Amino acid sequence: MTDANKSKIIYSVAFGAIAAVIFITAVTIGADLYLPLKGWLKNVFSHHWVGKSVLSAVVFGATAFLTMIFSGQASEEKINKALKVLIWTVILGSLAIIGFFIWEALLK
């Protein structure tokens, strides 16, 4: 495998991970604020958490695949930037989730 292909794969998977983290954060908060969404996840996947797990994997795979197809060359600079975005997305996503549940349970 060439270096260019390896870089493109890492770049694509990084984007997939960013999309998955954003999706997990959004669907976690969204499903608690909009109960029909939680109901839909339960009906289709038998449990809302299973639905979130499956859909996050789909979002991850689809985003990584599309990035692989449509993105150009992935330089080291681009990859490092994407990884930095991922790291910040994870930190902010975690804070958003815990903040939301604290608000919902204790302050709402």
Next chain:
Amino acid sequence: MDWYTFLIIIHLIGTVLGVGGATFAEIFYLKAKKDGVIEPLEIDYLRTIYFILRIGLFILVITGFGFLLFYRLNGYGEGLLNPKLWAKLGIVVILVLNAFLIQVKKIPMWLGASVSLTSWYGAMILGSWRTLDASFASIIIVYIIAVFIMAGILKLIKRYLKIPQ
């Protein structure tokens, strides 16, 4: 032999490797620094000790969770809320984070070494002292004080052995 006894034995092996490893890591580090030059053989010994120490930590963490699962599955789960247990968990987390900070050189060595030794001995004492009845906060306060006392002791040892800074 029942599962509980098995866990105790393996946990003790982890304690011996971890606490012993941390102690000898410090002793060999001070010995290596005494002549101002850390030689390749001395680095090799230190590397070996750190490896054994990490194996000890792995054994302790796995068997530690083994104990928690044992309590949970045998109806003694309320012990999982014991403040002494949470203080011990807190100290183990500090120990792990300290290892990362030492690796990236974001903590001065005098503090890193002191945190390491105090954490290892602190976790061992908390695990052994069955009758200790103290709050989480009081244990952590004593731990923090102990870290600085340990730092002071290590400084005195270095001065006595005339180890260069």
Next chain:
Amino acid sequence: MLYRIKIKMSAFLSIFLIVHVISGVVGIFLFGGVVLNALKQKPSFKILKWFSLLGFLALMVSWTISGGYYYVTYYGKAIKPIIQASATPWVHSVIMETKEHIFLFLPFLAFLSMLIIWLNKESLIEKPRLKNMAAIISFLIVFIGIAVSLAGILISGTASR
């Protein structure tokens, strides 16, 4: 004083709980090894490769086969009502809810960290920024993993009151 809890768990579910906890802890530990090794000036790529792969597999087992099954089939009907009826219902509504969702980040982070290491192997030493990124991502796995583990202990303890 230790009190016997009233919930009876089948042997099958007990095994799933044990596998969930132990595989999760092993996964966190292995990624801890990835962090410490990746931060060295001369990392061991054998350790980086195998720790990242085994760590990823361990986290997948903790997520899907064991933890997921235990959570979906047992937690909701047997544990959640007890915690919600207790003096500390926030242990479910804040701690467990956070735990079950933030945990979902880990398999994707683990896969990426493993991929960076496996695709680059020894050439990673010529890409220090990428190597450090893999270390930071692995550190996030460890940090979140430790938080999730501690949350699990608190939840189990509360359910046993």
